Amino acid sequence: MTERFAPADLHEHLANLEARGLLTRITRPIDKDSELHPLMRWQFQGGLPEQDRRAFLFTNVIDAKGKKYDIPVVVGALAASPEIYAAGLGVGVEDIGKVWVDAMANPIPSELITDAPCQEIVLTGEDLTREGGGLAMLPVPVSTPGFDSAPYLTATLVVTKDPETGVRNMGTYRGALKARDRLGVRMASRLSGAGGYQHWLKYQARGEKMPVAIVVGCAPAVLFTGPQKLRIDEDEMDVAGGLMGRPVRTVRCKTVDLEIPADSEIVIEGLIATDYLEPEGPFGESHGHIALEDFNMSMQVTAITMRKNPVFVSIVSQVTPSESSVLKKVAYEPLYFEHLKRVLNIKGIKRVVMHEPLTNIRKVIFLQFDRSAPQTEIWRGLQGAAALQAQCGKVVIAVSDDIEPNNADAIFWSIAYRSNINTDVVMTPYRSGGHGPKSGAGGSDGTLMIDATLKGKMPPLALPAEQFMSRAKEIWEELQLPRLTPQSPWHGYHLGDWDDLWTGFAERAVAGDWEENGAHTGARQRGGMKPETPARTIER
Ligand SMILES: Cc1cc2nc3c(=O)[nH]c(=O)nc-3n(C[C@H](O)[C@H](O)[C@H](O)COP(=O)(O)O)c2cc1C
Numbered sequence: 114m115t116e117r118f119a120p121a122d123l124h125e126h127l128a129n130l131e132a133r134g135l136l137t138r139i140t141r142p143i144d145k146d147s148e149l150h151p152l153m154r155w156q157f158q159g160g161l162p163e164q165d166r167r168a169f170l171f172t173n174v175i176d177a178k179g180k181k182y183d184i185p186v187v188v189g190a191l192a193a194s195p196e197i198y199a200a201g202l203g204v205g206v207e208d209i210g211k212v213w214v215d216a217m218a219n220p221i222p223s224e225l226i227t228d229a230p231c232q233e234i235v236l237t238g239e240d241l242t243r244e245g246g247g248l249a250m251l252p253v254p255v256s257t258p259g260f261d262s263a264p265y266l267t268a269t270l271v272v273t274k275d276p277e278t279g280v281r282n283m284g285t286y287r288g289a290l291k292a293r294d295r296l297g298v299r300m301a302s303r304l305s306g307a308g309g310y311q312h313w314l315k316y317q318a319r320g321e322k323m324p325v326a327i328v329v330g331c332a333p334a335v336l337f338t339g340p341q342k343l344r345i346d347e348d349e350m351d352v353a354g355g356l357m358g359r360p361v362r363t364v365r366c367k368t369v370d371l372e373i374p375a376d377s378e379i380v381i382e383g384l385i386a387t388d389y390l391e392p393e394g395p396f397g398e399s400h401g402h403i404a405l406e407d408f409n410m411s412m413q414v415t416a417i418t419m420r421k422n423p424v425f426v427s428i429v430s431q432v433t434p435s436e437s438s439v440l441k442k443v444a445y446e447p448l449y450f451e452h453l454k455r456v457l458n459i460k461g462i463k464r465v466v467m468h469e470p471l472t473n474i475r476k477v478i479f480l481q482f483d484r485s486a487p488q489t490e491i492w493r494g495l496q497g498a499a500a501l502q503a504q505c506g507k508v509v510i511a512v513s514d515d516i517e518p519n520n521a522d523a524i525f526w527s528i529a530y531r532s533n534i535n536t537d538v539v540m541t542p543y544r545s546g547g548h549g550p551k552s553g554a555g556g557s558d559g560t561l562m563i564d565a566t567l568k569g570k571m572p573p574l575a576l577p578a579e580q581f582m583s584r585a586k587e588i589w590e591e592l593q594l595p596r597l598t599p600q601s602p603w604h605g606y607h608l609g610d611w612d613d614l615w616t617g618f619a620e621r622a623v624a625g626d627w628e629e630n631g632a633h634t635g636a637r638q639r640g641g642m643k644p645e646t647p648a649r650t651i652e653r
Contacts, residue, residue: 117203117212119334119357122230122376123424126201126333127170127190135197136168136190145186145254146177146264153188153429162598163434166193170424174252180245182252186425191268191333192439193429199443201333202356210447216355217343217451223350229364229375231328236417237368247293247414251329251379252425257397262406263289263297265396266381267437268426270328270339271298272371273312276319281372282308283349285339285428288327288381289393294414297393298325298385299407304503304545308345313410317387324369325385325412330378330426335361340437341444342502350374368415378423382416397431399438400473402550433473442467442474445505449478452501459494461486466518467505475505475548479518482511482566495539495562504547507558513566515608517601527565537564570609579604581623612649 120126130136143149149171156166168190174182192198199206241247253264266288273282284307289297300307309325316323328336334356338349350372354361362375366382373380393409430437449465461483468477478498482491491511499506512518512527532538544558576582582604589597618630642651 117208117358119203119359120201120332122332123187123190123330123378123426124422127168127187127424129200130168130190130197131170133200135200136170136187139169139171140173142173142175143171144177145171145174145182145252147255147258149174149186149188149254150256150427150429151258156189156193157429157432157434163194164196166197168193168197176252182250184250184252184423184425186252186254186427188254188427188429189436190426191336191428192436192443195439195443198333198337198439201337203334203358209443210450212356213341213444213447214451216352217347217448219355220348220351221354221357221360223354223363223372224360225372226362226364226375229362230420231331231373231375231377231380232364232367232418233421234419235367237415241294241414241417243293247417248290248296248381249293250417253290254427256427256429257403257431260403261396262394263291263396265289266296266327266329267428267430268329268336270331270336270374270377271300271309272326272328272373273309273323274371275312276315276321278346280346281348281350282312282345283328283338283353284309285336287396288412289396291391291411296327296381296383296412296414297391297409298327298412299393299396299404299409301548303547305342305505305547308343311345313385313387316385320387322384322386324366324371325383326366326369326371326373327381327383327412328373328377328379329381330424331374332357332361332376335374337440337444340440342448366416367418377420379417379419379425381414382418383412383414385410385412398548398550399430399433399435400549401432401471402553405551433471434469438469438474442469445474449498449501449505453480453494453497457493457497459497460490462490462494463514464518465498468521470521473548475502475507477508477510478506479524480509480511481514481516481518484513484515484567486566488564488568491564491566492539492562495564499541499544499560499562503545506560507544507547508561508563510563511566515602515606516565520601523601524565528563530571531567532563532565533568537568538562567608572610573607574602574605576602576605579606 169188171186174186195206202212255261255264270283271286300310302310313323335353338353363372364375368382390408391411392406394406395403398404428436446465453459453462464481466479467474495509498509516523516527539562542559544560
């Protein structure tokens, strides 16, 4: 891996993205409540290839009432594409997994400082409640206009602390604007849900409010720990240090006993009630449906601190692919691969790919195996992937290494021709419903595992062999026909079932010597058989 320089804060990251042509500035007035997210959404719904997606920096943000905001808004700056995510770690896309695995194995303790950029401006007391003050100062967009009930914080790092052990948790949880000094916060209470919720339960048992700090905008590598599913007892600030490759600078909050990344943009401090909840939602969820109104946590804001020139960050979530699913996909896949490869020591596992379009990465997982992998290892792998997290792996499918797992068509192809539904499919009951809408199919669920790997030799794939397709591509380009983007498989290849005799036939066919082949088969004519009797069953 090349040496890496993870940006120290969001400003450095945005400058890097702009220098690399990965950031588009939008200077015309944009209504944060009805135009901003829909404009960004077209990047995902408009048929653009993933690598053409950009971060959008909105420098002229207004709202429905015509109010102008001083603070610019950036969307897509964390993970509109894996390339943008990788820039946040200071590496190439191919090294994202390695950085994650290293960071989890080698966390770096944070460094407490006293004079922090994120506290250049401190708002408390009346500044939080006056007309247009507090949360109303922030250009918080509406994510799913037409359905969402409020502007929502989405690019958050919600910092809480275990009141017994002191271990910090940082999770990306949404926050609904309720009043200038009050937020609705949703921490998932399901199995494998939010780490912050576990802390909340402990404060509730003690009869205390939960101190909380919501960071909006910081060094991307630090924010990336928010959506990652780390162990509950793992200090995420230290893992963030591992991702940065150096200690994260932290500072104590002004009104609650918590430490936050010092180089953050905006921090909202407060206390979450543990003796009552408040209706929150509807809000467009990452499972692709609108989350309806639920009772969730209520946070009283005690301070808002920020840099002098903050940038407000928002994440596009909802239907996948989205920025939210890219964020999770590039981080969860290495976590799963590491678990299968090193913890379970599964022989022959080569890749883990989580299916993204519409299904939202958690439900459907593909495992790619080396062709030598024993069947028992394939099944251990299927079960390991299905079991690692309660919310992930409802459907797990194993394929061989010639199948591109990011191509669902290739997966269906593999199921269609390489699996026997009688012997290669197992369903197990009793899986929790996981992350999904509460209405609809709902309820408790099960697991479907399919071994769609090659079970034995098969005839070659019926496309022209590689050298002929490559030559034809040269001619194509010479003719200046429309640009090609080769899709795997784009040439024929052997799958084990073949005979040298047929190599000779094929060579003579392309050399124009087909009559020689005809003479050969003419000499082998015989009677007494049904058409389509395989020649080799008779002749050998
Ligand atoms: C944009 C975005 C919004 C999210 N919103 C929530 C949320 O509101 N509540 C929640 O529990 N998880 C939410 N998640 C998922 C969590 O961030 C994820 O489960 C993460 O593992 C939580 O960290 P934790 O395990 O430290 O709690 C969101 C993720 C993203 C990327």
